[in-house]
Amino acid sequence: MIESLLYQPSWRIIDQSSLGYQFDALQSFAIDDTLCAFVGKGESPATSRAWVHHQTIVLGIQDTKLPYLEEGIELLESMGYRVIVRNSGGLAVVLDEGVLNISLIFPETEKGIDINRGYDTMLELIQKMFEAYEVDIVAQEVVGSYCPGSYDLSIDGKKFAGISQRRLRKGVAVQIYLGVTGSGSERAELIRRFYEIGLQGAQTKFVYPDVKPDTMASLSELVDSNLTVQKVMVLLLQTLKNKSEHIFASQLTEEEMPVFEQNYMRVLDRNQKAL
Template identity: 40%
Template sequence: MMGQPTIATLTQHYQPGDLLDSFATTNALLWLTAKQQQPIVHYWQQSPTVILGLLDQQLPALADGIHFLTQSGYQVMLRNSGGLAVVADAGILNVSLFLPADRQAYTINAAYDLMTQAVQSVWPALPIVAGEIKHSYCPGDYDLSIHGQKIAGMSQRRTAKALVIMLYISINGDQAQRSQLIQDFYTRSLAGQIDDRFPQVDPTVMTTVAAQLDQTITPQQAITQFNQHLATHGSLDTEWLPLVTTEPEFQAHLTQAFQEMARRQQRLPER
């Protein structure tokens, strides 16, 4: 990203019927990044959804857990990457940073460091650090936290000529309720079994940016702050990418990616 003259951005809010479009768009944008050699930032939000990771498929009573989630008012989807369950709703912002780069250009840790530094720059008053928060949901080495309370998690995907660092960050809302929801999901899905691959979620180890700032902040305000940070590394273009995504070639890649996501959902038990 550094040194590039232009950074293209796209902001989307997916409706309930567009459940699979978020990750399908990620796949299509990864192709576009490689083709155009263009840095891209994709901001997106989803209606109340629990996004399962690939490991969650191994839960012994997954159907019971999914039934609990749907009864609690959440859609459920299986993403095309590892990790574990996370929550998406109106208070959660997803930020995906796409970089045109071959596999050797950034190590996995270097790419995560790039996103970590971006989040730290957006909220310099907050002592944000990277490191696993064990009893959060979807714990990972590059959890972002403040005084031991997690605000964000990250994952990556790579192709030969591009990579994407995907961040979800809890901007506002009831993080204790989100955490309890995931803990209850695992309790039901494990059906009394003990399996250390799945977290024992403690709602007290997760928080939101708004709570840590002790002020009201919306995802849209967060997007503005991210864009201000990006503008220090190049000029922002908010118009090119929305137009490109309507073109036939991009739409063909989007359709293919959507079909792959739809097939993936067939792995989930009936509920």
Template identity: 35%
Template sequence: MKSWVENVTIKKYEDRSGLTGLKQEPLVWTEVFLREVNRQSNTGILHFWPMDQTVILGMMDSQVAQLDKGLASIGQAGYSPIIRSLGGLAVVADEGILNVTLILPNPSGHKVDLRESYQVMVDLIAQALSDFPFEVVSGKVATSYCPGTYDLSIKGRKFAGLAQRIYQEAIAISAYISVSGNQVKRGQVVADFYVASFAPQEVSDRFPQVNPDSMANLSDLVGQDVTVEDMKKRIEQVLVENGTRLSTFYPSSDNMADFMTFGKTIKQSMEKYGI
């Protein structure tokens, strides 16, 4: 991780969801920040973004046979659906989940090694939790929601998942971290979405058979109350310890113009799915 963040100025932006009334607001900022970092070769952005009672679907999720029924299932559970352009499948966001995206310049100037960039976030989270006497393991938890090679687990239960997106020479590595709250319920919401979305007799290996018990929140796993704010501070501390210069990001007029452009595009794409 150090080779990616050492001597890089990383500007922190804490999204205050709802400023624009656009529920996809954090996803729009990802597009804006990718372009900003692509323009500024020695600058990164640390984006913390909250979302209230939301199921963030992947593009593949939009291809299920009965999407309308799946979306209705999400609504009945008290959540709102959106679709993201980052890779992966459905994940849940609420006040007990920390969503964090680290947008960095390509340190090599060569084609990005996806394994290396994923490892940056793995190391960041593992180091942030290094004071707990538990090993953070990276590896696929097949029956979790949004299973992937870089799932993070403690004692065999997943608490975080990763995704990334590349734009030219900028890389956005995102993580959702289940810090507190009812993780089993979150898993059930996603499991019910897939059950409702499949056509009768449909079988697909593209989507997980979600077992809600395969995941847990961080507080339960370490046996200590951990808060979203605490995790933010831990992540910032690790970046500084690895040679990062932290400052605050203030959107420029160009950033806001990009935000309006991408916001309109993303809103139109959501409307196509009835969201």
């Protein structure tokens, strides 16, 4: 049996879940790229990073090909959201103060980490975190959700999370967004309207999701109305502590900061070109 990737000699924890409005989602992409490089070359142990971004819509590359993209973006901006494009796969997702994002960053092994193993590790983490609630967390595509994929996480058929992966410089970043508080269906309705305006009935080669808001919910709606992002952070730390001999809190080091700044400039440039 292959040992779980959650078992690491040491887990480095970077908690950016309370940085507020000043923390830009494009910075997050650059931070994970930086961590991939340092974890990949063995200069950092396996790292878990948690972060929250306020009022942000993250589009996928395919979303930028919508025939009426500008009108769709105008709708989102009129409702107070900033719109950016991510550097990994997937489609549009909503980030706000009720959505906790977690990255697990591993060094690539000699035989390589199979892509499904990366996804399964994140699934295992979330299942362990919510073990005490005795809920059945399922990984399979939830048709009608936004950014659908085979590793959508759901409870009773309602999606509360989606997982993506990014591989760079011998580092593997497995990323998840968790809808912790707020209304999952209201977030989904926002993306439904974005596609409605972005498509306006036009035929496209790529099939965009037909979003059904009632297919999505948050963990506070599905599991426990008292859940908060802070309480889920505690569950994350407890779970990783149980899977390691040593965990420690950290931010980017002096060696990592110049690489982050280079990556951030690249991410900014790519985002401007994509939009």
